[in-house]
Amino acid sequence: MSPHRLRVDREKSKVKDEDVIKTVEEVFDSFTNYHIYRLKNTMKAFRELRGTISAGKEARVYWAKGWKGEDVAVKIFLTSSAEFRKSIKNYISGDPRFPSLPSKFRELVYLWARKEYSNLSEMAKAGVSVPQPIAVSGNVLVMRFLGEGGLRAPLLVEAARELEAEDLERMLEMLIKDVESMVCRARLVHGDLSEYNVMIWEGRPWIIDVAQAVSLEHPKSRELLERDVSNVFSFFSHWLDVSEREESLRRSLEGCLESR
Ligand SMILES: Nc1ncnc2c1ncn2[C@@H]1O[C@H](COP(=O)(O)OP(=O)(O)OP(=O)(O)O)[C@@H](O)[C@H]1O
Ligand SMILES: [Mg+2]
Structure with missing residues (x-):
């Protein structure tokens, strides 16, 4: 399948590169620029920012080039949104992996970025198709580019x-397996799973945006899992008859939750 068309002008890529770097420096504060610098020059996680992929309320995602010429994705969490502060707290407190909450908002966002990094690592280890994390520093996360x-x-x-x-049947089957591995092997619940946080690449679904994923011990994990499963099946039900598969997944997840 062809990648989604974005306005990346290769002819003018040199001009664009400079524009991106300039914009990044203007948009982000000196702390963020320090972490970008550190990831580039000290940790060698990427070589050059190239283009903007997405500019959301809580994070921006950039396309960058690695030192071997490979594509990587750089996700920069914004350290200036009040709403973000509330949602971060809800998904961190209660997760035994993060027993204490930092009082400074900036530190909370750093923890959030490290949480996405460790969720990606744990999910990848459990066999879930997620972009492989490469490095994290402060509020900046580098991962494989899809x-x-x-x-x-x-x-x-x-x-x-x-x-x-x-193809939709196959995608659904693969997504079901990934949700099972995420819950039963990684012992994590995504918490914001939907057709907007799954990318299609190399003939299969890839789960993205996992900063909010919580461990099964989190008090809201069941409620979040319920919502994730409903979102996936209600999307596929536009084209497929999903009722049996939905029931079977719910039964199998119940088994994993009970074997805690
Ligand atoms: N590894 C990646 N490779 C390519 N594109 C990516 C990658 N990760 C994210 N994106 C793109 O960036 C967008 C935003 O990423 P993500 O969903 O992780 O952030 P978000 O927290 O939802 O941000 P927002 O505040 O915009 O909702 C995705 O919808 C996708 O288009
Ligand atoms: Mg998203």
């Missing part, structure tokens, strides 16, 4: 209309 040449892969919500029923 897509090529600066064109990101399509989200499930964008790709679904171009997929045949047969």
Whole structure:
């Protein structure tokens, strides 16, 4: 499948590179610029920022080049949003992996970035298809880029209309296996799983945006898992008959939750 078309002008890429770096320096404070510098020059996690992939309320994602010429994704969490502060706290307190909450908001965002890094590592180890994390420093996370040449892969919500029923069946099966591995092996619940946080690349779904994922011990884990499963099946139910598979996944997840 062709990557989602984004306005990346290769002809003018040199000019664009400078623009990106300038914008990054203007948008982010000196702390963030320090972490970008550290990841580039000390940790060698990437060589050069190339283009903006996404500019959301809580984070920005950039396309960058690694030292071997490979594409990488750089996710920068914003340290200036009051709403973000509230949502971060809800997903951290109660998770035994993070027993104490830092009082400074900046430190909380750093913890959030490290949480996404460790969730990605734990999920990848459990066999879930997530972008491999590369490095984290402060509020900046570097991971594998899904897509090529600066064109990101399509989200499930964008790709679904171009997929045949047969492909959708396969995508759903793979996603079900990933949710099972995430819960039963990594012992984590995504917490914001939907067609907007799954990318389609190399013929399979990849789960992204895992900063809020909580461990099964978190008081809200069941409620979040319930919502994740409902989101996935209600999306696929536009094209497929999913009721049996939904029931079977719920039964198997129940088994894993009980064997805690
Ligand atoms: N590893 C990656 N490779 C390519 N593109 C990515 C990658 N990770 C994220 N993206 C792109 O960046 C977008 C935002 O990433 P993500 O979902 O992780 O952040 P977010 O917290 O949802 O940000 P927002 O505040 O925009 O909701 C994704 O929808 C996707 O288009
Ligand atoms: Mg997202």
